Amino acid sequence: MTDNIKMTVIRFGNQMRQNELPLFRGAVIRSLPNDNVLFHNHGGDSLRYAYPLIQYKLLDGRAAIVCIGEGSNAIREYFSNYSSDIVLGTRTARLVIDSISETFAQAGVSDSVSEYRIRRWLPLNRENYILYQESASLAERCGMLEKILIGNILSFGKGIGVDMAEEIRCELTDIRRQYLVRYKGVGLSAFDLSFRSNAVLPGFIGLGKGVSIGHGVISRIAGESA
Numbered sequence: 065m066t067d068n069i070k071m072t073v074i075r076f077g078n079q080m081r082q083n084e085l086p087l088f089r090g091a092v093i094r095s096l097p098n099d100n101v102l103f104h105n106h107g108g109d110s111l112r113y114a115y116p117l118i119q120y121k122l123l124d125g126r127a128a129i130v131c132i133g134e135g136s137n138a139i140r141e142y143f144s145n146y147s148s149d150i151v152l153g154t155r156t157a158r159l160v161i162d163s164i165s166e167t168f169a170q171a172g173v174s175d176s177v178s179e180y181r182i183r184r185w186l187p188l189n190r191e192n193y194i195l196y197q198e199s200a201s202l203a204e205r206c207g208m209l210e211k212i213l214i215g216n217i218l219s220f221g222k223g224i225g226v227d228m229a230e231e232i233r234c235e236l237t238d239i240r241r242q243y244l245v246r247y248k249g250v251g252l253s254a255f256d257l258s259f260r261s262n263a264v265l266p267g268f269i270g271l272g273k274g275v276s277i278g279h280g281v282i283s284r285i286a287g288e289s290a
Contacts, residue, residue, distance in 0.1 A: 066172030077160035091150035115223020116276040169266035186273040216271040
């Protein structure tokens with residue numbers, strides 16, 4: 065069963081580096097006329113422990129903002145006080161809006177299977193990294209990653225208010241790359257991989273840690289199959 069989820073994708077013409085995404089996010093937040101927790105997942109001195117509905121990404125190497133559900137309504141605040149001039153660390157940039165698309169995407173669980181890619185996915189914390197390294201076989205490692213991926217999908221569903229109570233299945237089909245990235249000052253293993261699942265996931269959403277700054281970006285690579 066699937067639901068329609070409102071999505072707004074704002075693409076900019078500006079090329080940007082991955083390590084500039086937190087700076088881009090900060091520049092957007094500073095431009096807001098009012099504090100809105102959806103833009104940064106912080107509320108006062110506390111964190112909003114929920115799936116981020118506004119995510120800052122690189123799409124085709126260029127800056128983008130992906131807004132999901134309530135985030136699509138909140139982005140209007142950004143444009144109510146829009147300034148094209150921003151500061152990224154030590155350099156200034158002038159944002160050029162390339163396109164704005166508003167769509168309704170399906171999300172939920174299907175009887176069919178779809179194939180996806182996920183980039184810069186951060187599934188492992190310090191504890192389960194040790195378990196991953198100590199796994200005796202590739203099959204055990206894949207099984208562990210599949211369970212984490214299912215958990216990430218369930219967190220996404222809960223965050224956008226979509227019932228994913230049916231059994232979700234995930235199968236890794238290709239681990240293209242594993243590499244080290246810095247996240248909140250800590251070195252973590254990132255994965256680029258392909259998987260198939262009966263979960264219906266909108267393109268451009270993020271799964272796992274760091275989704276608000278471009279980690280775990282999903283893209284669909286094939287249609288449904290039996």
